[in-house]
Amino acid sequence: MLIKTSTELSDSAVTPEAIYLQRRQFLQLGIAATASLLAPNIFAAANPFASATKSPLSTTEDLTPLDSVTSYNNFYEFGVEKTDPAQNAHTLITTPWTINVEGEVEKPGMISMDEILKNYPLEERIYRLRCVEGWSMVIPWLGFPLSHLLKAFKPNSRAKYVQFISVDRPEQMIGQKQKVFEFPYQEGLRIDEAMHPLTLLSVGLYGKVLPNQNGAPIRLVVPWKYGFKSIKSIVTIRLVEKQPLTSWQKAVPNEYGFYSNVNPEVDHPRWSQKKERRIGEFFKRKTLMFNGYADQVAALYNGMDLRKDY
Amino acid sequence: MFKPTLFVLCLFPIVWLLWRESMGQLGANPIEAMIRELGLWALRLLLLTLCVTPIRQLLQWHALIRVRRMLGLYCFFYAVSHVVSYLWLDQSFDVGDIINDIIKRPFITVGFLSFVLLIPLAITSSNRMIQRLGGKQWRQLHRLVYLIGILSVLHFWWMAESKSRLAEPWLYVVALAILLAMRIPLTRLFLKPPAR
């Protein structure tokens, strides 16, 4: 696995304007094509999406059909109805794209999507996704562990939490323009959650570039937490000392906590979390503790009262 | 021919819904789509039922009274389908969860109340029941429909409010407000057709 050293990173952290403009011409070809055109030197595997390796962390459950995954989304930046994002998300321009990594790190800086695709080999990870509203999907993500990226920027000893911020472009996102929610969307993880091998930065699904409605060009996937923790279209990753406030904590503090781990024993104040509808199935099924990832993640919460820290 | 035509027309929404369901045209979560559409038609038929008397008075179209019971029963039919889909497909008849839902979610609480109140009205809709109750008591009982209207619109409003998507419920608030206002004696005075 390739983890860039910090010196390498600062050299290439800021991509010159000229190259950005040049890239605009490739917009319609998509990120994958763009990346392969601009990075012909990364040997045969020019298309990182095609060369993704299968991960042993994948579930073997039946996949949710692609058209369901891309037509039933909660992405308030494009409207509050599930069908809104598929209709409205095309207006977001995702190339060029950079993520700013800042805060309690030794080497703060920017990293472009092209660099990300070049530096971090992609894996296919088939994960369950459980929405807090009581439905679920099984999605074959393409991505790489968040820890790989964080380590490259060298978090310091004060980095106890990671804050994530989504893109803020009302002119490209109709839900933001209509102010249906307080934007930009913000999320957070504890540093050990962020460093956990299951925590993924995803750039694609079903073998292709991430569709805009699913959080293009890059999003978080934390499979043992409710879906809203898996923030989409990330532009800022900030390492911080104090637990950051998330958008949903700010909006409805008594209903959404910082942790938001999938937990059938702790109901949402307004509805039960014991069951879920797997999209495509007729009847509901039982929701599993930590969305079925208890073996891998339960230890993170040893000694915590998950009723209090919901 | 008016009544049989209307009878068939009122069946159309559920036939169309089931047809799309069988063709897989209800989107990624067909159950949710079905529950919602059945609820919407229950409310629409409730409001249509409430249209009968004002239209009858305004247009002096007295024969219209003959379809009022049918519209009311269709409202009940769609409400039952809506509630049964919820109890069965959404909650798998899990009594504990259902009771919890009714207690904890205000929009379900008022939907439930509205449904419970619809039941006696449906039961007393036959000619025999009208006779048994006597006209005056029957009319008094059936004034519950105004409360049911308010509760149903509130059910819709509160459901939509959590997602701040109130454009559609507004429509029903306005429609219900107009229909209720027409029941106020003072309004009726103004709406009286000119004496012939």
Ligand code: HEM
């Ligand atoms: C026990 C009684 C009832 C229960 C448990 C119930 C439950 C529900 C549920 C779960 C939804 C969907 C919420 C969602 O998808 O997020 C809904 C929506 C709705 N219900 Fe009910 N309901 C009841 C009675 C009624 C009655 C009596 C009416 C009308 C006469 C009604 C009209 C509606 C309407 C208009 C909607 C919204 C449809 C839309 O979103 O387009 N419901 N109800």
